[in-house]
Amino acid sequence: MRPEQYQPPLTWTGQAWRLAAMLSLSVTVFATRADYLWNEVRWWFFVDIALGALSYAVVWWRRRHPVAVTVFTNVVAMVSTLSLGPAVLALVSTATRRRWREIIPLTILCVAANVIAVQFFATPEEEDDPVLVQYLVLGAMTAAMVFWGMYIGSRRELLASWRARALASEAEQQAKVQQARSLERARIAREMHDILAHRISAMSMSAGALAYRTDLTGEQVRETARTIQETSHLALTELREVLGVLREVLGVLREGPGDAAPEEPQGAFDLVALVDEARTLGMRVDARCEIDLAALPPAIARTLYRCVQEALTNARRHAPSAPVTVQIRGGPDHGVDLLVENPLPLSAGSSSPAPGYGLVGLAERVGFHGGRQSATVGEDKRFLLHVWLPWQS
Known part of the structure; x- marks a missing residue:
């Protein structure tokens, strides 16, 4: 299944909590060096804010261009702490696609960008921290982001497969219901044909005798007419049976006490x-x-x-x-x-x-x-x- 098939659509609620999470991470990290940048390297302060705003704008295209957005935000995050939130979201979003040919190069890029940031863009206060500890923390965080994204992607695909199975099962059930209805309609149509053909042919035969026989007595004419009447009554009765069954099949409620239950079939x-x-x-x-x-x-x-x-x-x-x-x-x-x-x-x-x-x-x-x-x-x-x-x- 392709990632585009199981990724859920983004809602306003989903957009809001993602934006809140990015802002929390970006502001928390930016606050640790904001005083130093403002007092010592003020131009870097404004560059950090500008690149961060640009990263927040670019990250909304992460699903359409996942690799390009992830590369851009992680490269920019080397010099802009406000871009860390979009960089993390872009990497996690790309990992949900679970494509190793994308994940492995981007993971290496993310680790390399963090190493470069520690080596060349760290503040004097950050340079006092042990370098090995910083590398271990950055590596662990990168691995956690990748595995978290892969877990989310796996869960989305599983839910999408369950949803597809449910839809397929529902469609199959509807097809079976339609087939059962068609078979039932065909059965009822055969019943109506058998009933009407039998009774109407009998009436036609009796009526033919009245039309072509001129030697019948009055009693014989009345007897033949009585036979036609009884046959037509039987045809109506049997047809009413079938219509009663049809109404039960279609789930139509009886309208009143005049709708008697159909008699047992012959x-x-x-x-x-x-x-x-x-x-x-x-x-x-x-x-x-x-x-x-x-x-x-x-x-x-x-x-x-x-x-x-x-x-x-x-x-x-x-x-x-x-x-x-x-x-x-x-x-x-x-x-x-x-x-x-x-x-x-x-x-x-x-x-x-x-x-x-x-x-x-x-x-x-x-x-x-x-x-x-x-x-x-x-x-x-x-x-x-x-x-x-x-x-x-």
């Missing part, structure tokens, strides 16, 4: 009623079940019901007068096999609707549970829908 035990309803509508359905429906898991039973419903809907739409064979077989070791077969119509009517996406959605539903689906037309012109579902989802 399962394998509703297959008998589904086949009887198809027969009532005039379809010739031969259904055989060779498995124990009670042993099926709810999710597999639900999918099996939708598969049979979609198969009967397609047969009613595309081959309304053809006999349909429905066979369910299998077991816990093999899984569930659904075979739906019907002969193709001799010719498609002009009013026959174009094929939709029922089988595509059904394949997605079956694949979601780990199953397989195939729809083929044999040489004998018979349409065969084969669905295999695992016993456990």
Whole structure:
């Protein structure tokens, strides 16, 4: 990670305490030689103040030009004690970058500048101090500044990496939520398709009988109209179930007591009623079940019901007068096999609707549970829908 990526932005608070720390260090050191400079070398007094002010101005560009600012402030600090504060801040700031090709030369420069300052720019009072002690103190202080800066840089990088991981984890969680929402919307869309396609095809078949049959008695007309009414009522009821689930998924609160809880979805035990309803509508359905429906898991039973419903809907739409064979077989070791077969119509009517996406959605539903689906037309012109579902989802 580059230093620019983990260095925090400077705030007014950060600027204030850094300025206070620099002023404290500069004024403390300058006060030890201010009397001597004023009384003995007054021009040096003003040069010290001028160079110090210039260092305070330059140090604010330490992040943009770290090496240049550190070199300037440390060289100037040889003759200007007021520049010590900016020199220390610049060296520590550069050390936070943790680049050895910058730290090593600048550390050597800082030590050399201190040695030159002790040798050539010390006041008479400072010359009385042991030189070795001065060198040891200056070396220790320089090493402490470098290590302190490297520690700050390491901590900043660690916090930045944690922040990046948190943002990545949050983004991943949001992506998972979006994916879950998309899958749920797709599932609800398939439910709505299965419900509406089945019921509307039944109503279309009954309405077609009223439109084209002229030999129906009054009682038969009323019975057919009653069937259309009941089918439309069932379509609205089942659609309301799905919308209730949709509202729960989206977290929408119920508005009042009129919003009843959705009923339980259909399962394998509703297959008998589904086949009887198809027969009532005039379809010739031969259904055989060779498995124990009670042993099926709810999710597999639900999918099996939708598969049979979609198969009967397609047969009613595309081959309304053809006999349909429905066979369910299998077991816990093999899984569930659904075979739906019907002969193709001799010719498609002009009013026959174009094929939709029922089988595509059904394949997605079956694949979601780990199953397989195939729809083929044999040489004998018979349409065969084969669905295999695992016993456990």
